[in-house]
Amino acid sequence: MNVQLVVLFTYFVLALFIGFEVISKVPTILHTPLMSGSNAIHGVILVGALLLAASAQAPTEVVLGFVAVVLATTNVVGGFVVTDRMLAMFKGPRSGEEARREE
Amino acid sequence: MTIMTSLVYLLAAILFILGLKFLSSPRSARRGNWIAAVGMILAVGWTVVMLRGSFTLAGIIICLMGIVIGGVIGVIGARLLKMTAVPQMVALFNGAGGGAAALVAMAELLKLTDRHLAFHIGFPSVFAVAIGGISFAGSLIAFAKLQALIPGTPITYPGQQVVNGLLGLVILALAFFLLAMTSPAVGIIGLLALALVLGVTFVLPIGGADTPVVISLLNALTGLAVAASGFALNNFALIMAGTLVGASGTLLTRLMSNALGRSLGKILFGAFGQVRASTGAGAGVDTRPVRSGSADDIGTMLAYARSVIIVPGYGLAVAQGQHALRELADVLGKRGVEVSYAIHPVAGRMPGHMNVLLAEANVPYEQLKEMDEINSQFKQADVALVVGANDVVNPAARNSPGSPIYGMPILNVDQARTAVFLKRSTRPGFAGVENDLLYDPRTIILFGDARESLTRLAIVVKAA
Numbered sequence: 313m314n315v316q317l318v319v320l321f322t323y324f325v326l327a328l329f330i331g332f333e334v335i336s337k338v339p340t341i342l343h344t345p346l347m348s349g350s351n352a353i354h355g356v357i358l359v360g361a362l363l364l365a366a367s368a369q370a371p372t373e374v375v376l377g378f379v380a381v382v383l384a385t386t387n388v389v390g391g392f393v394v395t396d397r398m399l400a401m402f403k404g405p406r407s408g409e410e411a412r413r414e415e
Numbered sequence: 416m417t418i419m420t421s422l423v424y425l426l427a428a429i430l431f432i433l434g435l436k437f438l439s440s441p442r443s444a445r446r447g448n449w450i451a452a453v454g455m456i457l458a459v460g461w462t463v464v465m466l467r468g469s470f471t472l473a474g475i476i477i478c479l480m481g482i483v484i485g486g487v488i489g490v491i492g493a494r495l496l497k498m499t500a501v502p503q504m505v506a507l508f509n510g511a512g513g514g515a516a517a518l519v520a521m522a523e524l525l526k527l528t529d530r531h532l533a534f535h536i537g538f539p540s541v542f543a544v545a546i547g548g549i550s551f552a553g554s555l556i557a558f559a560k561l562q563a564l565i566p567g568t569p570i571t572y573p574g575q576q577v578v579n580g581l582l583g584l585v586i587l588a589l590a591f592f593l594l595a596m597t598s599p600a601v602g603i604i605g606l607l608a609l610a611l612v613l614g615v616t617f618v619l620p621i622g623g624a625d626t627p628v629v630i631s632l633l634n635a636l637t638g639l640a641v642a643a644s645g646f647a648l649n650n651f652a653l654i655m656a657g658t659l660v661g662a663s664g665t666l667l668t669r670l671m672s673n674a675l676g677r678s679l680g681k682i683l684f685g686a687f688g689q690v691r692a693s694t695g696a697g698a699g700v701d702t703r704p705v706r707s708g709s710a711d712d713i714g715t716m717l718a719y720a721r722s723v724i725i726v727p728g729y730g731l732a733v734a735q736g737q738h739a740l741r742e743l744a745d746v747l748g749k750r751g752v753e754v755s756y757a758i759h760p761v762a763g764r765m766p767g768h769m770n771v772l773l774a775e776a777n778v779p780y781e782q783l784k785e786m787d788e789i790n791s792q793f794k795q796a797d798v799a800l801v802v803g804a805n806d807v808v809n810p811a812a813r814n815s816p817g818s819p820i821y822g823m824p825i826l827n828v829d830q831a832r833t834a835v836f837l838k839r840s841t842r843p844g845f846a847g848v849e850n851d852l853l854y855d856p857r858t859i860i861l862f863g864d865a866r867e868s869l870t871r872l873a874i875v876v877k878a879a
Contacts, residue, residue, distance in 0.1 A: 350638070358459050369474075378477040382485040391493075
């Protein structure tokens with residue numbers, strides 16, 4: 313049995329528990345922002361896309377790598393920006409107005 | 416992986432966990448999002464530094480172009496979007512992530528074609544291609560439904576479950592073949608194609624009102640697909656972040672379907688569509704009389720009420736009436752009328768969506784009351800003003816066990832002295848279920864566009 317594989321699997325299992333635990337007490341009003349925020353976090357696939365694209369040489373690799381980087385970046389950037397916009401509105405009346413003026 | 420890389424990825428993982436933690440409390444939510452973003456910049460930035468020696472020319476070009484193009488799409492999409500369109504935008508971004516995960520894993524598999532795959536690379540890669548593909552196509556369909564590009568009602572045909580089941584089996588068989596035998600390129604591409612088809616057929620029969628729950632589920636699936644590609648690439652950051660999202664997304668999906676009062680199984684496997692088909696014959700041809708009122712009558716009634724509970728729904732958001740509603744509430748408040756907002760957990764298109772929309776219109780936070788808090792107060796309310804909501808106040812959820820929405824917790828609008836509905840027509844709501852409350856003698860309907868009606872009401876109240 314490959315030791316490194318077991319180590320990776322350990323991370324996986326521990327992350328499962330942390331993922332359940334960390335949001336267990338979220339109020340309903342935050343469901344949408346939380347979904348959007350966690351949506352941005354799985355954009356970490358950009359790391360994988362870069363690993364693939366960086367050393368691309370064959371045409372297939374170039375195309376796949378390029379599309380993967382575009383999609384993953386869209387996921388990361390769009391995810392974080394839209395979550396921030398949503399949460400900017402969750403403040404007192406005055407700061408809400410400031411947030412609108414910024415736009 | 417060098418020690419430095421491991422440490423940076425560990426730091427990024429810690430920031431992701433803290434970010435999620437902070438995101439689940441209203442005070443720290445915005446900071447939580449930023450913390451997670453910093454984690455992302457660290458992980459991605461260090462990856463580029465780490466790769467600096469191995470970039471090919473083509474690699475540099477596609478990485479730069481890809482990041483610029485994706486970044487521009489992301490920023491423009493997220494900034495220009497109307498707040499009413501948040502759910503479909505999340506679906507779109509989620510689909511992008513799922514697609515990326517599928518492509519990364521597919522590229523990994525294509526390097527190993529026509530060989531016997533080592534299980535620890537093959538299994539996660541095949542999994543990521545299948546799940547990522549389903550998530551990509553499913554998210555696009557969810558987007559199309561919410562954006563009204565295709566009908567939001569369940570799209571069903573005879574034998575649908577069987578077709579989906581068979582598709583799932585074919586995918587499993589193909590995955591098994593790829594893992595146990597050899598892995599020709601055509602098989603790998605075929606796997607992605609089948610996953611895309613299943614993503615489409617899986618989401619098509621799901622009703623529009625349930626789509627947000629499905630988006631949350633697809634979000635969790637994308638997380639798992641990312642984690643799987645992490646196994647294939649032997650990358651700790653992907654495993655950690657992907658699994659976090661997979662786990663928290665699954666829990667969030669359950670919380671959401673609980674808020675809708677229905678089990679996830681019912682939402683996913685078409686129980687909704689079937690019940691609808693059996694009761695659907697009578698829907699849409701209801702000709703019972705309703706009581707409609709003029710803005711003058713209703714405005715005067717509001718002005719002389721002691722307490723008014725406002726029930727906002729998605730129709731308000733569609734009519735862009737949040738600001739008009741706040742103005743009406745303001746003039747009522749000035750007259751000494753006690754005003755509060757009853758927020759159903761799934762008001763709008765997603766849990767918490769209505770809070771975002773009202774916050775955008777500067778409605779004071781203290782006036783927003785959650786369902787459990789306000790439901791006992793409807794008995795004392797003179798008027799319940801329902802603006803563009805329907806299913807969440809439908810007593811059928813309490814009274815008729817045969818109804819598709821039976822069991823969903825609702826706001827007790829039927830207990831208020833008078834219920835006023837601002838509606839364009841008596842057409843059923845998103846769930847496609849007839850609302851008996853509209854025909855109740857204590858109900859008055861003000862027909863018309865919600866924003867115009869609210870503006871007219873505010874004028875009447877001011878003059879009263």
